[in-house]
Amino acid sequence: MAVRKKKLINQRQTILRDMLAGFASAYPDVVRLTDDGLIVRARPKSAGKVGLVIGNGSGHEPAMIGLVGEGLFDVNVPGEIFTAPGPERIVAGIKAADYGAGVLLCVSHHAGDLMNAEIALELCQAEGIEPVEMVVLYDDISSAPKGNEPERRGTAGLFFVWKMLGAYAETGASLADCKRMAEAIRDNTRTLALALTSCASPITGETMFEMPDDEMEIGMGVHGEVGIGRHKVVSADETIDLMLPRLLEDLPFNTGDEVLVLLNNSGSMTLMELYILHRRVAERLAQAGIRHYKSWIGPYATTQEMAGFALSLCRVNARMKYLWDAPANGAFLKGV
């Protein structure tokens, strides 16, 4: 088993505080840590543009603190490890992202995050903070069947939304248009994940789930939520052959489509393995007549030291490609 219980922290109680202080100390030209624990852009957007906010449980770094910056999010509201931030903190985040053209609150679909976001929106209404809109995002095809897409979980593929929506808001697009763009990217995105090992919670020190040495799980969520099922470990090519057809069928992605590819490292996969996996993805896409625009391979949304990856595809048009290629300057995402 590849679970690592020894971690270099100070105290369990101070993980979030220490991490945010350390993160902000590393990137003073990109982000600032506020007194109330928000990560905000070091250089605010110009007035009259839509502000973008997201809240999330921590423990998935670089998500989402590493995605705050020019051409990306304006404010991240980081919760405790694997815990959605409370509604009051989300309201504080919305206020910090208000440049006079409204604020779009992005929610990666998980029960706690959605509930707290809905309460935050009610608080904003009561306080007269407006306009504020919410967009709920999901991509994991293993968490609910086709036809029930809004019940699916938000996972690594949402990075397609973060990057392109961030670029879109910089163009001065309206709040309604930003929300529509986020939905359009979401509706063209599909993800399926795989885990080889579990990981240890930094809070409890305990293994998050059990995984036999010769098995892998297809479809696991970012907190170890159950997926499609266990499978004996097979080769890299066979793994992609198990996963990719499910993704292609789901949207479906068709001959002539053009796609972005994300191979997200859940924690301790080697890039060596991810590159080997990408070889088969590229080969299979070419065979299906699907054009490959660009790829991202690396740790964008992690679950501690879990060994695994998520394969995400996003069907893009000319406008999305423009947004994909637009400048960005976050701590973990620069000059795409």
Add this chain to the structure above:
Amino acid sequence: MAVRKKKLINQRQTILRDMLAGFASAYPDVVRLTDDGLIVRARPKSAGKVGLVIGNGSGHEPAMIGLVGEGLFDVNVPGEIFTAPGPERIVAGIKAADYGAGVLLCVSHHAGDLMNAEIALELCQAEGIEPVEMVVLYDDISSAPKGNEPERRGTAGLFFVWKMLGAYAETGASLADCKRMAEAIRDNTRTLALALTSCASPITGETMFEMPDDEMEIGMGVHGEVGIGRHKVVSADETIDLMLPRLLEDLPFNTGDEVLVLLNNSGSMTLMELYILHRRVAERLAQAGIRHYKSWIGPYATTQEMAGFALSLCRVNARMKYLWDAPANGAFLKGV
């Protein structure tokens, strides 16, 4: 133990070939894989500029294939896993990087790499390929005492050289000046690493070294070479307090100096931990009156899924800061 013996590959014999094909398939706008297994820039430098080449054993991804691109290396000669490429392949790399102003062959100091580089230079002389210069680079203070710097190993801190030398060669600097710049950056760089766990070799499937559950090793090399010694696992702050003073004394870094900081992820450290570690680094530098310019935190030179990190400092002047901030476009290093 956090060693992971199950890895998603196809066959052990085809790891390098599959990995290079997959890497090139992901980044066609950045790199190209040649028929003889070199990774070269997709868009060559303009004629009359110095070409930069490096060879290295694979298994340390993104090093060095991810560092080929504009403002970085022109050619990487990737060897088999943990195995230096042979002299003939290095010569092929030198030929591929020749834009008419000479080629600088960079060598990260390890016995096999140095020997093969020296033979490659002799082959170039015999073939009349010139001018070609070699620069040997090292940074790991645990591998030889102060005063014997040229005996030290090359480790993660050499990324300071790669980034700034790459930018310098783009300015049209001469071969002699490029070599001097590489040496100057090297001579201002110091690294000390730490390992919490071992890893499994992707070739043999076996654990590379043994590490008790409650210990860590300070000063380990990128292939598990022995360091300063074992230590009981302590807190993040105490870990930095064990490591940073040794680095500061070695150069030495003094009050008023300005530094770049690298916290390189050896494989499966979480960014959560690395950010917590950085908090203490920033605090201690401030206390010592050393100015912090910018930081890099992430997986730049890995040893498979080993849990550990390297802390590197580089003292910079105005010219180096300019080179640090210059554009770059590699698969794993963009728009710094």
